[in-house]
Amino acid sequence: MTRTIMPMLLALALPAGASASLGGTVATVEADRVHMKAALIGITQSGAYTVHTILSPTGTKIREYYGASGVIFGVAWDGAWQPDLRQLFGSYFDRYQRALQGARKARKTRGPVAVDDGTVVVRIGGHLRSVVGVAYVPQLIPAGVDPGVVK
Amino acid sequence: MPRVLIFGTLLLVAQVSSPQCGSTTPAAPDGSGPAIAAAASNVLPIAVNGGPTNDALNSVFATVTVCVPGTSNCQTIGGILVDTGSYGLRIASSALTLSLPQQTGTSGAPVVQCFAFLDSVTWGPVVTADVRLAGEQASAIPIQVIGTDRFPSIPSGCSSQGSPEETVSDLNANGILGIGLGIHDCGSDCTIVGPSNPGLYYTCPASGSCQVTQEPVVNQVVNPVAVFPSDNNGAIIQLPAVPTGGQASIAGALIFGIGTQSNNGLGSAKVLTTDAFGNMQTTFNGQSYGNSFLDSGSNGIFFLDTATTGLPACRLSTGFYCPPSVRAFSATQVGANGATSAVSFNAGSVDSLNATFSVMSEATGSNPGGFDWGLPFFYGRSIYTAIAGRSTPAGNGPYWAY
Numbered sequence: 001m002t003r004t005i006m007p008m009l010l011a012l013a014l015p016a017g018a019s020a021s022l023g024g025t026v027a028t029v030e031a032d033r034v035h036m037k038a039a040l041i042g043i044t045q046s047g048a049y050t051v052h053t054i055l056s057p058t059g060t061k062i063r064e065y066y067g068a069s070g071v072i073f074g075v076a077w078d079g080a081w082q083p084d085l086r087q088l089f090g091s092y093f094d095r096y097q098r099a100l101q102g103a104r105k106a107r108k109t110r111g112p113v114a115v116d117d118g119t120v121v122v123r124i125g126g127h128l129r130s131v132v133g134v135a136y137v138p139q140l141i142p143a144g145v146d147p148g149v150v151k
Numbered sequence: 152m153p154r155v156l157i158f159g160t161l162l163l164v165a166q167v168s169s170p171q172c173g174s175t176t177p178a179a180p181d182g183s184g185p186a187i188a189a190a191a192s193n194v195l196p197i198a199v200n201g202g203p204t205n206d207a208l209n210s211v212f213a214t215v216t217v218c219v220p221g222t223s224n225c226q227t228i229g230g231i232l233v234d235t236g237s238y239g240l241r242i243a244s245s246a247l248t249l250s251l252p253q254q255t256g257t258s259g260a261p262v263v264q265c266f267a268f269l270d271s272v273t274w275g276p277v278v279t280a281d282v283r284l285a286g287e288q289a290s291a292i293p294i295q296v297i298g299t300d301r302f303p304s305i306p307s308g309c310s311s312q313g314s315p316e317e318t319v320s321d322l323n324a325n326g327i328l329g330i331g332l333g334i335h336d337c338g339s340d341c342t343i344v345g346p347s348n349p350g351l352y353y354t355c356p357a358s359g360s361c362q363v364t365q366e367p368v369v370n371q372v373v374n375p376v377a378v379f380p381s382d383n384n385g386a387i388i389q390l391p392a393v394p395t396g397g398q399a400s401i402a403g404a405l406i407f408g409i410g411t412q413s414n415n416g417l418g419s420a421k422v423l424t425t426d427a428f429g430n431m432q433t434t435f436n437g438q439s440y441g442n443s444f445l446d447s448g449s450n451g452i453f454f455l456d457t458a459t460t461g462l463p464a465c466r467l468s469t470g471f472y473c474p475p476s477v478r479a480f481s482a483t484q485v486g487a488n489g490a491t492s493a494v495s496f497n498a499g500s501v502d503s504l505n506a507t508f509s510v511m512s513e514a515t516g517s518n519p520g521g522f523d524w525g526l527p528f529f530y531g532r533s534i535y536t537a538i539a540g541r542s543t544p545a546g547n548g549p550y551w552a553y
Contacts, residue, residue, distance in 0.1 A: 057345070084312070085311055085312060086310075086311035093311075108470075110270075111236075111269065111270075111470075111518070111525055112519070113269050115469075123519040125523055127236035127237070127331070127523075128238060129338075148458065151519070151520070
């Protein structure tokens with residue numbers, strides 16, 4: 001019960017527009033969780049970064065990665081249904097959509113998503129009822145951490 | 152622009168639905184692929200070509216006929232992508248001139264679908280149609296019409312799952328025929344009230360905004376094959392082999408039913424079953440990768456990343472690999488039943504493909520977590536997709552066999 005209330009207070013304390021995840025601070029992990037009505041199911045620390053794992057109500061597992069600064073440098077997910085990417089990507093969502101639309105003009109992959117616009121990297125794979133994705137911002141990754149940890 | 156597309160559509164209809172299509176297929180050289188099935192009531196001609204936009208790559212198209220239920224008021228539409236990675240028929244509104252009855256929810260408001268593919272969402276109304284594929288018919292089934300012309304405001308809960316695709320040009324197809332391992336495109340999840348509902352179905356009242364609705368399974372967009380009176384346990388995609396360097400186009404066959412007719416037996420095909428999510432495993436360089444699957448709707452063999460494969464990304468063709476010379480790879484597909492199949496494939500430069508070609512067997516690209524065995528894997532094979540819970544001579548689906 002206490003756990004449910006605290007994140008809600010945290011979310012209320014955030015300024016409008018701060019409910020971003022990627023590029024936001026660790027407080028937005030809680031904002032995401034509340035927005036998505038998700039449950040926190042794990043916190044693991046691996047040296048230079050920490051991973052919060054949340055379970056969305058549709059059963060998709062979402063992992064959010066942040067370093068000592070508290071800034072979220074990567075997110076990853078897997079499950080039957082795509083999560084709310086606008087919420088998860090925060091201010092990077094519009095860039096992501098633009099990059100997808102730009103890619104359509106080239107010889108287009110039909111299938112997985114592979115976006116790298118120089119600022120944000122997004123990879124999504126799978127098929128109906130099984131989705132796997134990762135997104136990260138290379139400039140936000142703590143020194144010495146490999147982007148491959150976001151998975 | 153729409154006029155040009157319509158002409159393209161008509162041309163494609165003529166090409167794909169021509170009765171000569173099956174019989175004029177050049178005989179594949181020995182050892183380079185299956186004999187393509189002769190015309191029959193359960194055989195739909197398919198072709199890999201540029202499609203309605205004339206620029207598709209490794210996309211396999213068929214012609215479907217949709218009718219107002221119970222009538223002979225019908226429209227035949229070519230350039231429909233055959234996709235074993237999804238379930239249900241979706242047609243771009245600009246390609247559909249026939250007026251089909253709108254599905255309504257319990258409130259009487261029209262039902263509109265938000266369907267998420269990996270890189271996009273499609274938004275548009277659910278309508279009811281008789282769907283005819285070769286001599287088979289799925290009667291009065293829900294299908295999706297893609298486009299914002301009738302319901303212009305895409306709810307944010309829908310657009311937040313991807314980038315909307317609304318036109319033939321966005322889709323690189325006039326529609327998508329989903330004939331994968333499953334039956335209904337959402338299942339029981341979409342009948343749930345509240346945030347656990349993944350939000351594939353909305354009702355859009357005349358006044359007010361569209362809201363996520365609880366959609367009974369029987370009203371959901373459905374794999375047409377599963378609704379046929381017979382030959383309803385799966386389908387087979389047969390395509391000829393393709394030489395390295397690519398080809399302008401190829402023709403093949405989509406055969407309905409598995410072990411139900413003289414032309415759709417399993418023969419010596421190896422059966423690889425999937426887990427509940429439609430995945431198997433792939434072993435590559437001693438590592439096992441879950442989230443691996445066969446998907447005719449993916450236009451390359453997508454696997455892992457540059458760091459793992461040593462294959463550089465293309466400069467132009469986003470998402471594909473472009474090695475300076477063709478490289479050979481091998482891997483082992485492992486079914487949930489433990490069955491294994493060693494396979495080999497090539498990776499070549501997609502940027503270097505002859506611009507007039509629509510078929511390239513060595514098209515590969517990146518994919519997080521596993522192997523997406525897309526259409527190039529189907530070249531030179533007969534690949535069986537058995538529907539979940541349906542009985543076949545090799546046991547119940549879901550499985551792939553080849």
